[in-house]
Structures are given as structure tokens and as C-alpha cells.
Amino acid sequence: MRLSDFDFPFDPSLVALHPFEPRDQARLLILRRDTGKIRHGRIADLPALLGRGDLLVANDTKVLPARLMARRVDTGKQVEVLLVRPLDDTAWEIMAKGRFRVGQRLEFAPDAIATILRRDQTGTVIRIDSMRTFREIMDERGRMPLPPYIKRAPMPEDRHWYQTTFAREDGAIAAPTAGLHLTERLRTRLSEHGIEWATITLHVGPGTFKPVTTSRIEEHRMEAERCILSEATALVVNRARERHGRVVAIGTTAVRTLESSIREDGRIGAYSGETALFITPGYRFRVINALLTNFHLPKSTLLMLVSAFAGVERVREAYRVAVQERYRFYSYGDAMLIL
Numbered sequence: 001m002r003l004s005d006f007d008f009p010f011d012p013s014l015v016a017l018h019p020f021e022p023r024d025q026a027r028l029l030i031l032r033r034d035t036g037k038i039r040h041g042r043i044a045d046l047p048a049l050l051g052r053g054d055l056l057v058a059n060d061t062k063v064l065p066a067r068l069m070a071r072r073v074d075t076g077k078q079v080e081v082l083l084v085r086p087l088d089d090t091a092w093e094i095m096a097k098g099r100f101r102v103g104q105r106l107e108f109a110p111d112a113i114a115t116i117l118r119r120d121q122t123g124t125v126i127r128i129d130s131m132r133t134f135r136e137i138m139d140e141r142g143r144m145p146l147p148p149y150i151k152r153a154p155m156p157e158d159r160h161w162y163q164t165t166f167a168r169e170d171g172a173i174a175a176p177t178a179g180l181h182l183t184e185r186l187r188t189r190l191s192e193h194g195i196e197w198a199t200i201t202l203h204v205g206p207g208t209f210k211p212v213t214t215s216r217i218e219e220h221r222m223e224a225e226r227c228i229l230s231e232a233t234a235l236v237v238n239r240a241r242e243r244h245g246r247v248v249a250i251g252t253t254a255v256r257t258l259e260s261s262i263r264e265d266g267r268i269g270a271y272s273g274e275t276a277l278f279i280t281p282g283y284r285f286r287v288i289n290a291l292l293t294n295f296h297l298p299k300s301t302l303l304m305l306v307s308a309f310a311g312v313e314r315v316r317e318a319y320r321v322a323v324q325e326r327y328r329f330y331s332y333g334d335a336m337l338i339l
Contacts, residue, residue, distance in 0.1 A: 001217050001281060005312060007298045008319050015149055016332035019161045024186040027327055027334040031318045033310050038321055043181040043335060050290075052194030053245035055236060057288075059176035059253045060199040062167035064135075065142030065159060070096075070106040073113070081106065082145055083134065084123075084173060084205060085226075091117065091127045092134060095206065100124065112137050135170070145173045147331055149297070161332070171203035171226065177294045177331045178251035196245075198236045202227040202253040202275070212299055217280055222301065224274035227257045231270040237287070238267050246289035252305050255279065258287040279305040281312055291338045295322055295329040310338045 020026040023043070030039040030049065041049070050056075066083040082095040104116045112130035119125075128134055143154040144162045164179040166187075187197065207223025214220050237258070240247055249255040260275040261268050268287065278301060291309055296302040307315045318336060327334045 001312075003212055003215055003217055003299055006217070006300070006303050006307065008316060009323065010298060010329075011323060014323065014326060014329045014333075015151075016328035016330060016334075017150055017152055019180060019332040020328070020334070022183060023165075023181050024183045026181050029318060029322055029325075029327060029334070029336045031310060031314060031336060031338045033314065033338060036311075036314050036317065038318060040325070044186060046186065046292075046337070047189045047193040047195065049337060049339070050190070050193070050195050050246070050248065053196075053240065053243055054248055054290075055196045055198060055240035055245055056190065056248050056250055057198050057200060057233070057237065057254045057258060058164070058166065058179045058182070058250035059202050059204075059257070060164070060166055060168040061172040061176060061201050061203050061253075062170045063144060063163055063172045063175050063204075064170060065138045065144055066173050067143045067145045067154065068108055068138065068141055070108050070114070073105040073107055079106070081108075082173065083138065083142075085171070085203070086134070087125065089133070090129075091125055094124050094126055096124060108137055109141060147174065149330055150332070166199065168199075169201045169203070169228075171201075173206065174204040175331060176202070176204060176251045176253045178254075178292050178335060180332070181292075181335055182250070196236060196240065198233045200227065200229045200233060200254055200257040202257050204253060207276075210301070212301060212304075217304060220278065220301070222276045222278040224276040227253075227260065227271070227273070227275050229257055229261045229268070229271045234261070234268045234270045241268075241287075247287055248290040248292065249288045250292050252291075252293060252302050255288055255291060255305060255309075259285065262286050279308050281308045283308045285309060292335055293338070294331065294335050295319065295327060295333055297330070306336075306338070 028041045084093040106114045114126040114128040117125045144158040203226045212220045261271040263269045
């Protein structure tokens with residue numbers, strides 16, 4: 001398919017700069033895959049929209065305050081650094097704009113100096129010399145890595161806002177945004193309605209948001225991301241499928257992890273590794289039956305996944321309606337439930 005098939009007219013004023021409070025009162029567009037029918041509601045309506053025996057599967061990754069300012073020791077110039085992922089106890093892959101060379105040093109704090117070990121097309125790696133861990137330095141000095149379409153500086157409140165209420169496993173540099181809507185109160189109500197809960201972990205990295213630059217989407221290659229699906233989650237998912245309950249993915253990262261964990265016998269198996277699964281229209285979904293997802297960027301791999309699940313024309317119409325009805329878009333925006 002062509003990249004242009006996933007473009008749509010968009011009003012930048014619809015980009016949400018702050019989350020809706022309380023989270024479960026954000027708007028919800030409900031789309032039926034079979035008929036294309038569209039309804040409007042709130043996230044808090046989920047218990048009435050799902051049924052007893054359905055299973056919600058969410059991503060419990062925890063977003064790191066991974067955006068830090070550093071001082072170039074050679075020039076004294078301040079640079080912004082995004083810590084992408086740890087390679088060992090003291091080495092990290094980073095993203096930073098500007099010219100750097102191997103051996104150059106960056107000061108994150110008076111007691112934390114890092115040296116550039118590698119700077120090439122494959123990425124940039126630094127090693128820190130400090131009595132403290134990078135995690136401790138992030139907690140003290142880091143800011144949440146808000147996506148660039150949120151045109152404001154990170155605020156202290158973003159440490160709460162840009163984190164799901166069930167985040168548990170450190171490792172992401174972007175939030176699994178569909179999960180941002182789920183409050184403890186809503187999860188309690190879902191449980192009281194007989195709707196079950198399970199988690200996977202996918203540490204969201206830059207690959208999820210890597211722009212598609214090829215005119216034909218089939219030529220795009222996703223970057224691998226670390227994901228984990230436990231034995232306990234595999235058991236719960238398989239039981240839900242056996243009783244014909246719906247497996248409802250909370251976000252595209254949950255979809256990719258679940259669909260990467262299917263075994264040859266058709267059952268879900270525990271999985272710990274990487275996934276570079278790129279889901280586009282024509283993909284045959286083998287695990288999920290419904291999807292809760294935010295509204296995504298035009299021409300993004302996330303929009304392609306949603307279009308694969310609900311149909312290109314159905315999603316195009318849903319997005320037209322969302323823009324017309326002035327739904328709030330992207331990470332802090334409203335959501336769509338595809339049934």
C-alpha cells in the first residue's frame with residue numbers, strides 16, 4: 001500500500017497539550033468493525049461496553065525521566081540528551097543533536113561525567129563515571145520525554161500525567177498512551193463487572209515512532225523493541241480465549257506483544273525477547289478481538305496497525321468524524337474503542 005493512503009486532513013489545534021482530568025472522563029469514540037457504526041461516549045463507559053469474561057491486556061512499562069541537560073566539557077555548551085536504553089550498568093545508548101566525537105565528555109552533574117564511546121549511523125553510546133547510577137541521576141535531574149508534537153516544555157506534573165497508574169517495569173522512553181486513561185477507580189469497576197485484567201511489558205523506544213519514509217509501506221522496517229509476556233499472562237489469555245471472552249488490547253504495544261507470542265499450536269506462550277512486528281492492512285489477527293487506542297499521527301505505523309484491525313476505510317471515516325467533532329489527539333488526547 002502507499003504511504004499516502006494513511007494521510008488525513010488534520011487541525012493542529014486538536015493536539016492535546018495536557019491530559020483530561022479525571023483521566024477516565026476523556027472522550028471515547030466507539031467504532032464497530034462489522035458495520036462501521038460510530039458512537040460517542042466516555043472512557044468511564046468501558047464497563048458497559050465490554051462483557052463479563054472479557055479480558056483487558058495492558059502494557060505495564062514505566063516511562064523513565066530520560067530527557068536530561070548536559071554540558072559539553074570541551075565547549076561548555078548545554079545540550080539536551082535523551083537516554084534511550086541501558087547497555088550495561090554504566091553504558092547507555094543516547095540520542096543527541098549536534099556534532100560529537102568519540103572520547104568527548106558530557107557533564108550531567110558535578111559528580112557524573114560521561115564519555116562518548118561510539119558515534120556513528122548505528123547510534124551514540126556513552127559510559128558514565130559516577131558513584132551514582134544513571135537512574136538516580138534521572139530521578140534528580142531528568143524530565144519526562146514528551147513527544148515533540150506537545151509544543152511546551154515538560155512540567156513537574158508530567159511525571160504523573162505521562163505515566164499509567166499501573167506502570168511497574170522501568171524502561172520506556174514514551175508512554176503506552178491508551179493506558180493513560182485507566183484510573184484505579186475504573187479498573188475496580190471493570191473487575192466488579194467480571195472483566196479481567198492482565199499485563200505485558202513492552203519498553204517503548206524510538207522505533208515505535210520512527211517515521212515511514214518509503215512510498216510503499218511494505219518497504220519500511222520496524223526497529224526491534226524489548227517485550228515480555230509472562231507465564232501468568234499467557235495462562236489468563238488462553239483461558240479467556242477458551243471461554244470465548246474477548247481479548248481487548250489496551251494500545252498498540254499490547255497488540256504487538258500479544259501477536260508476537262502466538263505459538264504454532266495457536267495458543268499464547270510466555271515470551272521474553274524482542275519484537276519488530278510491523279502490522280499493516282492484510283495482517284491476520286490471531287489473538288485480539290478489540291482494541292482501545294488513542295488517535296495517532298498521519299502516516300504513522302500506529303495508524304497502519306489500527307487500520308489493519310478495523311479496515312482502512314472504517315478508520316479513515318472514524319478519523320474524519322473525530323476531527324469534525326474536535327476530539328483531542330495524540331498522547332494526552334481522547335481514545336477510540338474498536339469492537
